[in-house]
Amino acid sequence: MVTGATGAIGMAIARQLAARADHEVVLICRDADKATRCTEEIVQATGNPRVHFELVDLSRRSSIQAMAERWQGPVHVLVNNAAVTPQHRQSTPEGIELQFATNVLGYFWMIEAFTERLRQASPARIVNVASYWAGGLNIHDLEFKRRFYDNNAVYRQSKQADRMLTVAFARRLQPFGITVNACHPGDVNSTLSNNLGFGGHEAPNQGARTPVWLATHESVHRHTGKYFERQREVNCPFAADMEGIEDLFAASEVYGS
Numbered sequence: 190m191v192t193g194a195t196g197a198i199g200m201a202i203a204r205q206l207a208a209r210a211d212h213e214v215v216l217i218c219r220d221a222d223k224a225t226r227c228t229e230e231i232v233q234a235t236g237n238p239r240v241h242f243e244l245v246d247l248s249r250r251s252s253i254q255a256m257a258e259r260w261q262g263p264v265h266v267l268v269n270n271a272a273v274t275p276q277h278r279q280s281t282p283e284g285i286e287l288q289f290a291t292n293v294l295g296y297f298w299m300i301e302a303f304t305e306r307l308r309q310a311s312p313a314r315i316v317n318v319a320s321y322w323a324g325g326l327n328i329h330d331l332e333f334k335r336r337f338y339d340n341n342a343v344y345r346q347s348k349q350a351d352r353m354l355t356v357a358f359a360r361r362l363q364p365f366g367i368t369v370n371a372c373h374p375g376d377v378n379s380t381l382s383n384n385l386g387f388g389g390h391e392a393p394n395q396g397a398r399t400p401v402w403l404a405t406h407e408s409v410h411r412h413t414g415k416y417f418e419r420q421r422e423v424n425c426p427f428a429a430d431m432e433g434i435e436d437l438f439a440a441s442e443v444y445g446s
């Protein structure tokens with residue numbers, strides 16, 4: 190299961206996973222035309238007919254829950270990858286700032302909604318696509334209501350949150366045989382990176398390499414709660430702040446209820 194699979198890195202992740210003939214891959218997308226096109230391209234490129242899509246708005250918990258209710262069978266791997274970086278502040282219909290809703294709560298709600306399905310498939314893996322471009326999290330202003338909305342600052346906070354919540358979920362899901370790791374994919378030219386103003390010099394396939402490695406490679410099947418860059422574990426400064434991590438988990442939980 191790959192979220193944001195119509196995007197630059199997400200589609201490359203889905204394609205690399207589908208290249209393994211024994212894998213069934215589900216693209217989690219919001220746009221039916223793009224989803225159809227990407228699915229057809231991946232089936233054609235890999236020869237794997239077991240590629241499908243589900244339409245979901247990942248910025249809305251109700252949409253994620255509806256998909257989880259439709260879902261049949263287990264999930265072996267969840268790659269949380271979808272993200273946005275609008276240059277002007279936007280909110281979901283529920284009134285949540287859009288980057289926080291999509292980039293952070295979207296990951297949180299997907300894990301929450303599919304924990305039981307992952308447990309059925311255990312040992313299972315969750316890969317949270319984060320970034321080295323992370324920091325500035327303010328637990329008292331997660332939606333940038335008090336701070337000026339600068340899309341880079343909002344994005345950096347969201348990617349710090351992804352890395353912190355990786356640690357929180359890893360602790361909670363370890364007893365069920367589900368690992369949770371975060372990574373930086375690489376610097377890839379995409380809608381997201383262009384909105385942030387940095388472009389990106391790596392090919393989507395390069396960007397997909399670390400997430401796919403975390404999703405599939407035997408050497409990392411026991412690793413959990415870690416952060417990776419270029420297929421190497423890197424010390425994550427945010428992982429040391431357990432109190433902050435638990436505060437963020439509690440604050441994120443409130444949005445669903």
Ligand SMILES: NC(=O)c1ccc[n+]([C@@H]2O[C@H](COP(=O)([O-])OP(=O)(O)OC[C@H]3O[C@@H](n4cnc5c(N)ncnc54)[C@H](OP(=O)(O)O)[C@@H]3O)[C@@H](O)[C@H]2O)c1
Binds near residue numbers: 271
């Ligand atoms: N590009 C880089 O250099 C870079 C660097 C570090 C980390 N990352 C991380 O890599 C991940 C992928 O980024 P990318 O560069 O591949 O971005 P991208 O090409 O802009 O793709 C973003 C994807 O997210 C989907 N998405 C956004 N909001 C959604 C929603 N509400 N519901 C469902 N899908 C939604 C988009 O769907 P649509 O196609 O419908 O818009 C698209 O498929 C992100 O987590 C990002 O933080 C990227």
